[in-house]
Amino acid sequence: MTAATGTVGTTGTTGATRVAILGGGPAGLAAAQAALAAGAAVTLLDEGGRLGGQYWRHHEGLTDRRLQHGWARFERLRGVLDRAEVHTGASVWSAEASDGVVRLRAVVGAADAAGRVALDIEADAVVVATGAHDLALPVPGWTLPGVTTAGAAQALAKRDGVTVGRRTVVSGAGPFLLPVAQSLSVAGSEVVGVHEASRLGGLAAGWLPRPWQLVGKAGELVEYVGALARHRIPYRIGSGVVRVLGTDRVEGVVIAALDADWRPIPGTEREVACDSVALGHGFTPRLEVAIALGAVIEGDRRGRFVVVDESQRTSVDGVFAAGEVTGIGGADAALAEGAVAGFMAAGGALDDGRMRGPLAVRRRMRAFAARLERAHGIQPGWTSWLSDDTVVCRCENVTRRTIAVRADAPLRAMKLATRAGLGACQGRTCGRAVEAIVADAGGAPEGFDRRPVLAPVRLGEVAAVATGGPEQ
Amino acid sequence: MIRITVGDEAIEGRDGQTIAGVLIGAGRTAWRTAQTGDRGVFCGIGVCHDCLVTVNDVEGVRACQREAVDGDRVEREVRA
Ligand SMILES: Cc1cc2nc3c(=O)[nH]c(=O)nc-3n(C[C@H](O)[C@H](O)[C@H](O)COP(=O)(O)OP(=O)(O)OC[C@H]3O[C@@H](n4cnc5c(N)ncnc54)[C@H](O)[C@@H]3O)c2cc1C
Numbered sequence: 001m002t003a004a005t006g007t008v009g010t011t012g013t014t015g016a017t018r019v020a021i022l023g024g025g026p027a028g029l030a031a032a033q034a035a036l037a038a039g040a041a042v043t044l045l046d047e048g049g050r051l052g053g054q055y056w057r058h059h060e061g062l063t064d065r066r067l068q069h070g071w072a073r074f075e076r077l078r079g080v081l082d083r084a085e086v087h088t089g090a091s092v093w094s095a096e097a098s099d100g101v102v103r104l105r106a107v108v109g110a111a112d113a114a115g116r117v118a119l120d121i122e123a124d125a126v127v128v129a130t131g132a133h134d135l136a137l138p139v140p141g142w143t144l145p146g147v148t149t150a151g152a153a154q155a156l157a158k159r160d161g162v163t164v165g166r167r168t169v170v171s172g173a174g175p176f177l178l179p180v181a182q183s184l185s186v187a188g189s190e191v192v193g194v195h196e197a198s199r200l201g202g203l204a205a206g207w208l209p210r211p212w213q214l215v216g217k218a219g220e221l222v223e224y225v226g227a228l229a230r231h232r233i234p235y236r237i238g239s240g241v242v243r244v245l246g247t248d249r250v251e252g253v254v255i256a257a258l259d260a261d262w263r264p265i266p267g268t269e270r271e272v273a274c275d276s277v278a279l280g281h282g283f284t285p286r287l288e289v290a291i292a293l294g295a296v297i298e299g300d301r302r303g304r305f306v307v308v309d310e311s312q313r314t315s316v317d318g319v320f321a322a323g324e325v326t327g328i329g330g331a332d333a334a335l336a337e338g339a340v341a342g343f344m345a346a347g348g349a350l351d352d353g354r355m356r357g358p359l360a361v362r363r364r365m366r367a368f369a370a371r372l373e374r375a376h377g378i379q380p381g382w383t384s385w386l387s388d389d390t391v392v393c394r395c396e397n398v399t400r401r402t403i404a405v406r407a408d409a410p411l412r413a414m415k416l417a418t419r420a421g422l423g424a425c426q427g428r429t430c431g432r433a434v435e436a437i438v439a440d441a442g443g444a445p446e447g448f449d450r451r452p453v454l455a456p457v458r459l460g461e462v463a464a465v466a467t468g469g470p471e472q
Numbered sequence: 473m474i475r476i477t478v479g480d481e482a483i484e485g486r487d488g489q490t491i492a493g494v495l496i497g498a499g500r501t502a503w504r505t506a507q508t509g510d511r512g513v514f515c516g517i518g519v520c521h522d523c524l525v526t527v528n529d530v531e532g533v534r535a536c537q538r539e540a541v542d543g544d545r546v547e548r549e550v551r552a
Contacts, residue, residue, distance in 0.1 A: 047518070049539055054517065059488045111518070111537035114530045133519045145502035145512045152516025155536070160493025161486070164501055164513065248509070249501055276501075286519075394514065394522060397507045424521035429514070456521075456534070 016041040019345045020104055020121050022092055022289055023129035025053015027323025027334035029077040030358075031127040031342030032084055037354065040346035042084035043121055045106055047091040047455060051078055053131055054151065055331040062161045067183050069220055070331070090119060091455035095126075095292045097316050102126040102293070107461050116461060125318040125345040128290045128306065129338060132283035132324035136172070137382055138400075138433050140390045141244030142279065150180045150280025157187035164189075165276025169253050171195040171241035172280035174376040178224035178235075180278055185231040192274050194228070195255060197262050197281070198376050199238040241277060242269070242385040250275055261381030281378055284432060285325045288451040293319050297449065301435050302377060303328070304449060311350055312341035320345045328372070333365035378432075383440050392437065393430040395423020403434055407441030411448075414438065426451045474542040478503070485540055492516070492523055492535040495546075503535070505550040524549050 019035040021028045024046030035042050044051075052058055056074045065071075087108055094105040102123045109116030134149035141147070146165055148156075150172055156162050168189045170181050173196060181191045228235055236255075242264045243254040257268035287297055290306045295314035298307045306321040308314055314321050322341035323334035339358035344350065350359070386392070388401040396419040406414040414420070420434050421427030427434070431448030438444075475484050476494060485494030492513050495503055502510035504524055514522040516536050523535040526547040535546075 047537075061488050062486060062493075110539065112530070112533040113538075133515060133517055136515075143506075143508050143511065145510055148513055149515050152513050152536070155516040156493065156496065156513065160489045160496070162489075162493050162496045164496055391508055394511075394520065424524070425519060429520045456518075456532075458532075 017125065017345075017347050018043070018123040019342065020045070020102060020123035020126045021129060021342065022095075022104065022126060023053065023131055023323065024048065024051040024086075024088070025129060025131050025323060025334065026055050026331045027131070027338035027341070028053065028127065028129035029074070030335045030338030031129060031320075031322055031345070033077050033080050034339040034342035034348070034354075034358075035127070035346040036080055036083050038343050038346035038348040040342075043087070043123065044081065044084055045087045045090040045092055045104065045121070047089065047111075049089055049111070051081075051086070051088060054155075055334075057155055057158050059159050063158055064161065064186055066186055067158050067179075073335075087119060091116075091457065092289060093453055093455045093457040095289050095454065097126070097293045097319050100124065100318055102318055107457055112456060112458075114458065114460070118461065125320065126293070127312075127338070127341045127345050128293065128295070128314075128319065128321040128325060129323045129334075129341070130286040130289050130325055131334075132285045132328060133428065134280050135282045135284040135378075135432055136279040136429075137281045137378070138386060138390055138392050138430070139241055139244055139279065140385070140387050141246065141250075142277075143391050143394055144244055144246045144250050145248070146246070146250030146276045147244055148276070148278055150177060150278045153278040154180050154183050157183035161187060163187045163276070165250070165274070166190060167192055167274040168276040168278055169193055169195070169241060169255075169272060169274045170278045170280075171197075171253075171255075172278075172282070173197045173378070174280065174282055174372065176280060176283075178228065179220070180280065181231075181233055182224050182227040184278070185227065185233070189276065191231065191233045192272055193234045193236060193255075195239045195241060196235065196237045196376075197240045197258050197379070197382075199258075199260055201260065241279065244277055245271065250277055253277055256385075259381065260379065262379035263381030263384050281382075282376065283324060283328045284428075285328075287325060287449050288454045290314065290319075290321055290325055291450055292454055295319055295321065301432065301439065303373075311344040312337055313344065318345075327366070327369055329365045329369035332361060333369060336361035336365060380436065380440075383436055386437075392433050393418075393420040393423060393427075395425050395429070396420065400437055403437045404441040407438045407443035409443075411438070414443070421448055426453075474540055476540055476542070476544040476546055478546045479548065489540055490536055491525060491527065491533070491538050491540045491544065491546060494540045495535065503546075503548055505548060507551070
């Protein structure tokens with residue numbers, strides 16, 4: 001095993017600004033294209049085996065083309081990357097910025113393999129485009145096999161061409177539930193129903209008056225609604241899965257009507273048979289790299305994001321951010337923000353004619369994102385569908401009661417006493433839920449975002465870097 | 473077509489599938505023993521660590537992230 005030290009800008013134009021881009025989803029890809037256009041030497045890293053991020057997750061031999069949107073755009077973005085240095089399968093586990101120099105450390109190789117190759121990147125600027133993951137709220141029974149996040153159902157259908165079950169209930173909030181239902185149907189599972197927690201009032205304040213803004217340029221919404229109709233999938237607003245039934249695996253769910261606060265309405269419960277459940281109540285940004293770099297994060301329990309200015313610049317010199325780490329706005333917003341971030345990181349100017357398009361799209365999509373949050377944002381009543389013994393922290397099997405009992409302790413002490421959020425996922429899965437439970441019980445939560453290791457890495461790999469080279 | 477072993481059973485998958493994809497394609501939904509019961513895929517994108525397996529004697533491999541290779545030996549992990 002050898003250590004590779006990549007230094008950006010050693011190939012091509014000498015003296016060019018070295019821009020590192022972390023994340024190969026819509027935001028990172030658009031950033032790479034814009035930074036190249038502005039004359040920078042670009043290095044792009046992503047831990048996935050393929051570029052595309054969540055939106056363009058694919059495999060050449062397995063992805064059903066009906067599930068792929070805006071593919072021509074992806075091919076154009078990927079096409080310009082022959083002028084960049086691209087590392088896939090590269091997990092960035094350490095990031096720092098000081099004295100105008102950004103240093104990223106990655107290990108490159110098959111996911112979680114032993115003996116991956118170390119890669120150190122040094123750059124003048126970095127664009128953090130690490131995206132988001134699903135926010136699935138706990139429900140009694142949600143640890144049963146057959147329950148996945150909505151994003152997992154999407155990823156498995158798109159990337160691997162499989163579904164976890166044959167009869168799936170989709171439940172949560174937001175327009176993302178629609179493509180998930182379509183993907184499940186195409187990949188071979190009957191979707192029994194899509195349950196949207198928001199009520200019509202919320203939707204009417206959100207995207208209903210301007211549904212075309214959900215559509216973007218691709219006509220996606222029209223297609224999803226068409227798919228629901230074609231597969232005869234009911235779409236029920238103001239309702240959700242409040243309990244998953246089964247002993248060794250999913251056998252059914254309890255659906256209830258939810259009030260405007262997302263509190264189950266007594267007397268409305270009914271059982272539905274199914275063998276799989278897809279839960280998605282929104283998305284939560286992958287902030288750890290931005291935090292490690294020192295960027296200011298703002299927000300509250302409803303969502304915390306990297307703070308950026310008009311140029312997508314964070315509070316730290318040379319550190320830019322784009323895409324879902326700065327706010328949940330969908331792929332079009334990510335593309336526009338990425339273009340601005342990459343161009344500015346490369347030393348471009350905002351009043352350059354090439355920025356007019358991305359700036360206009362960004363403005364429109366941010367307004368849209370604000371309405372989405374108003375329509376589908378998580379409401380505090382959801383915690384009333386938990387029972388005392390519901391597992392909240394899946395890694396350490398910590399129940400609601402255990403967390404609530406310690407709610408008055410400082411968060412750090414609460415975590416140490418209960419182990420909530422201290423498992424393998426470092427609180428990524430349960431963080432928001434734990435905060436909500438602590439808040440319900442009168443505590444003052446927050447602080448699940450900081451993580452010592454940014455991506456899973458083996459001790460030997462860290463040790464190898466620390467001692468100046470990998471063990472031979 | 474690829475073939476991997478899970479415990480002492482051989483299962484077939486399609487070229488390019490992740491280990492999770494192969495397991496699910498073969499009808500399995502859970503393959504790790506946790507304190508509250510068996511677990512399989514939850515997040516599907518490498519964040520939650522529910523789907524960990526041992527692959528070719530290396531522990532802690534996220535089945536949803538690792539592309540399966542013909543001949544891989546996959547073993548269950550137990551965490552009581
Ligand atoms: C599972 C899932 C599926 C989704 N599917 C769709 C869909 O089908 N349609 C849709 O409209 N929207 C989908 N979304 C919403 C999606 O988040 C956005 O539409 C869009 O992909 C956001 O773009 P982005 O560039 O900001 O982030 P992403 O597309 O999430 O890209 C971020 C990239 O950063 C990489 N990364 C993060 N941390 C590190 C690290 N430490 N080291 C190396 N690489 C790292 C990730 O591997 C990822 O590829 C999905 C979201 C999720 C979570």
